[in-house]
Amino acid sequence: MELSLDRLTKQYGRKAAVDRVSAELGTGVHGLLGANGAGKTSLMRMLCAILEPTSGEVFLNGKEITGMGAAYRNLLGYLPQDFGYYPNYTAMEFLLYIAALKGIPKKIAKKRAVELLELVGLTEVTDKKIKTYSGGMKQRIGIAQALLNSPEILILDEPTAGLDPKERVRFRNLLADYAGDKIVILSTHIVSDIEMIADDVLLMKSGKILLQGTVPDLTRQMEGKVWELMIQPEDTKIWQAKATITNLRHEGSQIILRILSDTKPDEGAVLCEPTLEDLYLYYFPTKEGVM
Amino acid sequence: MELFLLEHKKLWRKRSTKISVMLCFIYIVVFGSILSYQWFTFGSSDNHTSAFGNHFDGYSMIRNRQAYSRSFGGELTDETLQEIINDYQKIEAADIEQASDITDWQTIDNYLSLLWPELKDTDIYKIIISYVDSEKVTGLYERRQQAIESFLENNGQTGQEKDYLLRINESVKTPFHYEWSQGWATLLGDVIPDLGSVLALFLSIVLSSLFAGEWRNNTSALVLTTRHGWKTVACAKILTGFAFALELYLLLSAGNIVSQLLFLGVTGWNMPIQIVKLTAIAPMNMLQAEIYEYVFLLLGIIGFTGIVMLISSAVKNNVSALLLSLAVIYTPLIITKYLPYEIQKMLDLIPLVGNSADIFRTNTFHIFGAYIWSPYLLITVPVLIGLTCLPFTVSCWAKRQKA
Numbered sequence: 001m002e003l004s005l006d007r008l009t010k011q012y013g014r015k016a017a018v019d020r021v022s023a024e025l026g027t028g029v030h031g032l033l034g035a036n037g038a039g040k041t042s043l044m045r046m047l048c049a050i051l052e053p054t055s056g057e058v059f060l061n062g063k064e065i066t067g068m069g070a071a072y073r074n075l076l077g078y079l080p081q082d083f084g085y086y087p088n089y090t091a092m093e094f095l096l097y098i099a100a101l102k103g104i105p106k107k108i109a110k111k112r113a114v115e116l117l118e119l120v121g122l123t124e125v126t127d128k129k130i131k132t133y134s135g136g137m138k139q140r141i142g143i144a145q146a147l148l149n150s151p152e153i154l155i156l157d158e159p160t161a162g163l164d165p166k167e168r169v170r171f172r173n174l175l176a177d178y179a180g181d182k183i184v185i186l187s188t189h190i191v192s193d194i195e196m197i198a199d200d201v202l203l204m205k206s207g208k209i210l211l212q213g214t215v216p217d218l219t220r221q222m223e224g225k226v227w228e229l230m231i232q233p234e235d236t237k238i239w240q241a242k243a244t245i246t247n248l249r250h251e252g253s254q255i256i257l258r259i260l261s262d263t264k265p266d267e268g269a270v271l272c273e274p275t276l277e278d279l280y281l282y283y284f285p286t287k288e289g290v291m
Numbered sequence: 292m293e294l295f296l297l298e299h300k301k302l303w304r305k306r307s308t309k310i311s312v313m314l315c316f317i318y319i320v321v322f323g324s325i326l327s328y329q330w331f332t333f334g335s336s337d338n339h340t341s342a343f344g345n346h347f348d349g350y351s352m353i354r355n356r357q358a359y360s361r362s363f364g365g366e367l368t369d370e371t372l373q374e375i376i377n378d379y380q381k382i383e384a385a386d387i388e389q390a391s392d393i394t395d396w397q398t399i400d401n402y403l404s405l406l407w408p409e410l411k412d413t414d415i416y417k418i419i420i421s422y423v424d425s426e427k428v429t430g431l432y433e434r435r436q437q438a439i440e441s442f443l444e445n446n447g448q449t450g451q452e453k454d455y456l457l458r459i460n461e462s463v464k465t466p467f468h469y470e471w472s473q474g475w476a477t478l479l480g481d482v483i484p485d486l487g488s489v490l491a492l493f494l495s496i497v498l499s500s501l502f503a504g505e506w507r508n509n510t511s512a513l514v515l516t517t518r519h520g521w522k523t524v525a526c527a528k529i530l531t532g533f534a535f536a537l538e539l540y541l542l543l544s545a546g547n548i549v550s551q552l553l554f555l556g557v558t559g560w561n562m563p564i565q566i567v568k569l570t571a572i573a574p575m576n577m578l579q580a581e582i583y584e585y586v587f588l589l590l591g592i593i594g595f596t597g598i599v600m601l602i603s604s605a606v607k608n609n610v611s612a613l614l615l616s617l618a619v620i621y622t623p624l625i626i627t628k629y630l631p632y633e634i635q636k637m638l639d640l641i642p643l644v645g646n647s648a649d650i651f652r653t654n655t656f657h658i659f660g661a662y663i664w665s666p667y668l669l670i671t672v673p674v675l676i677g678l679t680c681l682p683f684t685v686s687c688w689a690k691r692q693k694a
Binding site: 073076080084098101102145 | 304305505517
């Protein structure tokens with residue numbers, strides 16, 4: 001199974017939210033990484049066939065997805081970024097409603113809903129109205145509904161938003177178990193989530209895919225660009241002004257900076273092992289995540 | 292079917308739905324029907340400055356009035372009319388309150404003003420029935436025929452149109468069966484015709500969010516990415532909209548009919564509608580007219596529901612959907628009097644804008660050279676408009692997201 005994106009473009013007025021994106025997405029977990037406004041959500045909505053591209057097409061195994069209609073949607077599980085729910089529904093009622101929309105027979109739906117509620121840790125609050133749930137619990141309901149039909153294509157827009165660290169670990173394990181021979185596409189700001197589970201990472205910026213590859217492939221590109229430097233506390237501001245600092249930690253009375261630089265920033269700087277976060281911050285130096 | 296049941300359940304779970312239905316029931320059945328019969332329309336008068344000063348004795352007063360009118364034999368002839376006038380004048384001389392409370396004076400006074408205007412003495416401040424010489428009240432049905440013809444002439448309805456309307460009138464059988472008529476006049480002239488505009492308000496409140504509400508809840512993206520999220524769910528929502536409209540209609544109609552049976556009974560069901568309005572041309576009795584008005588209301592509701600659902604699927608905001616839905620009916624109702632007559636008639640074809648009381652009138656539509664009595668179109672066109680909206684509702688819902 002393969003999703004092919006062919007020069008996919010979405011234009012809002014003069015601004016291109018997604019700009020001629022072409023990619024091949026096979027089975028496995030694909031992590032979509034990018035700052036706010038990079039075009040991740042627009043791209044995902046086009047992959048779900050709920051946003052019409054200005055130009056370009058998406059194919060599933062060679063078939064154009066909008067032409068596939070319900071057959072394509074039958075393979076799809078989607079968690080939108082701004083996940084909506086019916087506040088007066090209980091978790092069980094909500095899942096059964098979505099199951100009916102997905103065309104799952106009632107008996108199977110009930111069994112599946114019970115399984116999923118257990119999987120996302122909501123068994124004890126099954127009969128409570130969703131409006132009483134915390135943000136993390138609502139997000140877990142969102143994940144459960146996306147998995148109801150055991151989709152072949154699972155698209156998750158910021159699935160870990162609102163989850164506490166323990167829930168994130170549970171989610172990562174769940175997704176790793178699930179992926180197998182399915183296409184899973186997820187976007188998140190939390191680089192470590194992608195680093196842990198994505199087989200393939202797509203780095204998006206200004207509507208374009210800058211890089212695509214496995215985590216080791218991508219981090220390899222940062223080799224020789226990540227440095228650590230020990231400085232006096234009073235020099236911190238000087239360094240923040242002249243370099244991209246990805247981390248700062250105290251060690252005794254001194255400070256250790258993690259610096260992204262194509263060249264050795266200082267005589268005392270030492271090279272270190274790059275991470276995906278370094279790569280992300282290298283490409284988004286002026287946005288969030290940069291100290 | 293399962294989706295329909297789920298959508299239906301979803302609609303009824305909303306607090307706004309429950310509150311709307313309750314308010315609608317209180318306003319229409321409790322206030323507009325039960326309290327109207329028992330208190331401010333048929334209660335005996337005490338404080339003449341306000342109907343709310345009436346006594347809370349409508350039930351017994353209606354019985355008294357029905358018994359009194361029944362004493363005049365059932366057929367409305369010159370002789371019966373004279374008897375009614377004489378009896379009224381006798382009662383009034385003894386006790387004016389009694390005359391006002393138990394006689395059918397409004398109906399008879401209308402007949403006299405319309406058919407024997409020459410008997411009206413402008414120097415006397417009283418109503419004509421109080422002083423008219425009953426001996427001069429003769430030729431009821433001939434005068435009615437003349438009144439209809441002059442009314443049509445004065446209305447500019449001449450030639451082919453006049454002939455067409457008079458042909459309808461030929462089927463009206465005389466002499467008329469007569470009983471107490473004020474109950475039927477209130478029911479057919481006010482209670483049922485006014486239901487439409489009130490129902491439109493509550494239908495708009497509940498149904499404008501049927502599709503648009505999915506955007507408010509941010510659930511549209513979820514729904515539209517499911518297998519049945521496009522056409523099937525749109526059809527389920529449409530069925531839900533109609534089911535709700537039907538349920539509301541049945542609830543209110545049943546409430547109204549039960550209170551009608553309780554207070555008015557069935558007495559007078561076979562009177563022709565001409566008893567209420569002499570110049571009416573439709574060969575219908577009161578029961579037929581009531582059935583017509585309820586069918587008119589039902590078809591109007593179906594038509595209006597179709598429009599509201601189209602608006603709901605075409606906009607992504609509950610408030611905009613509500614305001615647009617209300618505008619569809621209330622704008623024509625407000626502006627119609629400032630518009631040319633032909634445009635007024637066209638606006639009447641919008642669901643629930645036209646009035647079921649048109650069966651008492653002589654309005655026509657002139658289409659492709661033929662004259663059509665207005666109730667024929669007023670009852671059919673609104674429902675067709677509503678049904679025409681349905682395919683657009685489905686496609687708006689399925690495509691709106693893809694902008």
